Amino acid sequence: MTTTNPTRDRLDGQLLLPGDAAYDEARTVWNAMVDRHPRMIIRCASVGDVVTAVRTARELDLEIGVRCGGHSVLGLAVPDGGLMIDLTPLGGVRVDPVRRVAAVQGGALLGALDRAAQRHGLATTAGNVSHTGVGGLTLGGGMGWLARQYGLACDNVLSYQLVTADGQVIRASRTEHPDLFWGLRGGGGNFGIVTEFEFRLHPVGTRALLAEYSFPLESALPVLRGWRELNAQAPRQATFTASIGRDGLATVGFVWVGDPRRGRRLLPEFAALGRPVAHRVIEPSYVELQRMDDVVGRHALRRYSKGHYLREFPDAAIEAFLRRGTVDGGGENLPNVGLQAYGGAIADVPDDDAAFAHRGTMFEYGTGISWADPAEDADRMAAARRAATALAPFASGVYVNALSDDGADGVRRAYPAAKLARLTGLKDAYDPHNVFHLNQNIKPTSR
Ligand code: FAD
Numbered sequence: 001m002t003t004t005n006p007t008r009d010r011l012d013g014q015l016l017l018p019g020d021a022a023y024d025e026a027r028t029v030w031n032a033m034v035d036r037h038p039r040m041i042i043r044c045a046s047v048g049d050v051v052t053a054v055r056t057a058r059e060l061d062l063e064i065g066v067r068c069g070g071h072s073v074l075g076l077a078v079p080d081g082g083l084m085i086d087l088t089p090l091g092g093v094r095v096d097p098v099r100r101v102a103a104v105q106g107g108a109l110l111g112a113l114d115r116a117a118q119r120h121g122l123a124t125t126a127g128n129v130s131h132t133g134v135g136g137l138t139l140g141g142g143m144g145w146l147a148r149q150y151g152l153a154c155d156n157v158l159s160y161q162l163v164t165a166d167g168q169v170i171r172a173s174r175t176e177h178p179d180l181f182w183g184l185r186g187g188g189g190n191f192g193i194v195t196e197f198e199f200r201l202h203p204v205g206t207r208a209l210l211a212e213y214s215f216p217l218e219s220a221l222p223v224l225r226g227w228r229e230l231n232a233q234a235p236r237q238a239t240f241t242a243s244i245g246r247d248g249l250a251t252v253g254f255v256w257v258g259d260p261r262r263g264r265r266l267l268p269e270f271a272a273l274g275r276p277v278a279h280r281v282i283e284p285s286y287v288e289l290q291r292m293d294d295v296v297g298r299h300a301l302r303r304y305s306k307g308h309y310l311r312e313f314p315d316a317a318i319e320a321f322l323r324r325g326t327v328d329g330g331g332e333n334l335p336n337v338g339l340q341a342y343g344g345a346i347a348d349v350p351d352d353d354a355a356f357a358h359r360g361t362m363f364e365y366g367t368g369i370s371w372a373d374p375a376e377d378a379d380r381m382a383a384a385r386r387a388a389t390a391l392a393p394f395a396s397g398v399y400v401n402a403l404s405d406d407g408a409d410g411v412r413r414a415y416p417a418a419k420l421a422r423l424t425g426l427k428d429a430y431d432p433h434n435v436f437h438l439n440q441n442i443k444p445t446s447r
Contacts, residue, residue: 011052013045013089026086027078029067031303033377034075038065038084044107045089047161047169047195054193055167057083058435065438066193068107069133073305073404076438085193087135095120100201101158106194108134113199114290122201123257123286124156129297130290138197140401140440141186141356143364145255145289146204148236148344154185154356155349156200162192165435169195183426186356188400189439190423191430208289209263212241212253213276217322217329220250224318226273227252230266231362236344238266240363242321243338248329249277250322257286304381305368306388307402308395309361313339317394321365325386333376335369335384355423357415358397365391366402400440411440 008015016023017040026041028034039062042053057064063082070077078084087107094103097120104113111130117123125146127137134153142153150156159173160181170192172180183191215223224242231240237258243251252273256263260283267281284292310317323329324337342361351359367387369380398406400414415423420442427434427444434444 011042011045011049013049014043016041016043027084028299029070029072029075029077030299031073031075032300032372033302033304033374034078036075036078036080038079039081041084041086043086043089047163050085050087050090050106050163050193050195051167051169053083053085054163054165054435057085058165058167063438064435066135066189066436067133068135069109069131069137070299071129071132072136073303079438082438087193087195090195093117095122095201097122100203102199102201104134104197104199106135106196110134110137111291114287117201118206118285118287120201121203121205123204124199124201125150125153126290127153128290129293131294131297131299134197135194136189137401139184139186139188139194141399142401143340143342143399145208145239145257146202147346148239148341149204149257150202151345151349152356153199154354155345157185158198158200160184160194160198161196162194164192165431165433179426180430182353183355183423185354186400187423187426187442190427190436190442192436204257204286205259206286207258207260207283208286209256209260209281209283210253210289210292211256211263211267211270211281212251212279213270213273214247214249214251214278215274215276217244217248217250219274220322221315221318223250223252223274224321225315227270228313228318230269230273231341231343234266234341234343235262237263240341241339243336244322244324244329244334245336248334255289257289301370301372302374302377302380303368303370304384305366305402305404306384307367307398308365308388308391309342309358309397309399310339310363310365310391310394311360311396312394313363314394317391320390320394323390324367325383325388325390333369333371333380333383335367335380335387337365337367337387339363339365355415355419357419358399361396364399364402365395403440408441408443411442414440415442
């Protein structure tokens with residue numbers, strides 16, 4: 001019998017076992033609460049390594065975890081006692097500036113894509129923290145500052161190369177496995193391991209503008225009302241944001257990608273919202289903009305988060321947003337809360353074009369909390385849950401990449417019933433044994 005049990009010399013990359021020098025670093029992901037021990041880690045340096053890894057896991061009956069950026073808040077990339085397929089050595093990006101296409105390997109981080117495309121004044125939608133993985137972000141949808149102009153990251157994928165549950169290498173595009181192409185655009189890591197994404201790029205220039213105005217919570221209700229009304233008229237280059245952070249202030253603003261002079265035309269309307277206690281207007285380069293939250297979003301802290309999609313944002317929701325799950329918005333160790341506007345090109349795409357759902361979203365709500373001391377785990381997580389629960393009556397669904405410990409209920413909130421049924425059909429066809437289940441899982445019919 002041939003064996004697919006990998007030996008170090010059969011791989012282009014590395015096999016790491018407990019006790020190996022690089023093992024602990026390789027099993028460490030973004031959320032410091034995740035401390036699991038895979039039986040083996042294959043650091044894949046080629047598509048052949050990914051095939052070997054999948055076949056090995058199946059032969060040894062090991063649970064598979066797939067790692068790109070490692071940002072899954074649950075640490076789904078790290079299977080306890082299983083086989084971790086670490087794609088990070090596959091981090092390359094090739095840009096064809098003439099065709100305006102980027103070929104991005106399945107383990108690449110967003111920063112690599114942004115930097116390579118910006119050398120030509122190009123970009124495609126990517127998230128707001130440059131050490132997030134292209135893999136997990138794009139497979140769930142992929143929201144970023146360009147989405148209102150050019151659609152979500154998944155709307156810009158031209159093709160996927162992936163390794164299936166039975167170790168085949170196939171491509172999915174509008175003409176090859178079009179059913180799978182539909183499911184990969186928003187269906188998460190359920191159908192295979194993507195080894196290459198081909199993205200459409202756009203001539204966005206290299207400049208951006210960010211404006212923020214901060215108010216005490218007591219005076220923030222009318223400000224947020226005005227901000228909501230302005231958002232309804234906002235140009236697509238502008239993505240409106242609102243947040244309450246550690247300073248306890250309510251901050252409203254927008255991010256603009258394109259000529260900053262045009263973005264500045266929105267400033268008088270923001271200035272008229274009220275008298276802020278602090279404000280800033282800056283003109284970062286696009287690459288700087290994309291790195292701006294890298295430190296706040298850094299690795300090595302304990303993390304918990306929750307999210308909702310909001311189709312509307314009535315006054316009662318504004319009040320709940322400002323209170324963050326407390327009686328009056330006051331208290332210690334409250335989570336950060338934030339809103340980011342959808343609309344524009346996201347909503348132009350017909351709903352049945354891709355697995356991604358909830359294109360009619362007005363704002364995405366997120367609450368996140370970070371801390372260092374394990375003794376605080378329960379209190380911190382409870383605080384974030386309270387904040388999210390307060391917004392739940394206004395929610396219309398959730399972004400699959402914002403799910404944490406929501407389980408099957410969360411998956412049902414991410415995909416309306418008809419989409420979930422179609423995704424289940426795809427899972428039956430491409431992964432009937434649920435080999436890829438460490439994700440926001442779409443179960444095949446038989447499981
Ligand atoms: P990983 O933990 O490596 O992967 C998560 C899951 O994705 C894996 O379990 C696997 O199922 C799947 N996966 C990853 N790569 C592949 C692949 N190549 N093939 C098959 N399956 C794969 N989301 C946004 O849309 N916009 C944002 O601006 C944004 N900002 C974020 C900022 C931070 C700091 C964090 C922590 C998250 C952010 N997110 C954002 C959410 C993010 O999209 C998800 O956490 C996503 O799962 C991260 O992907 P990853 O590759 O980094 O994570």
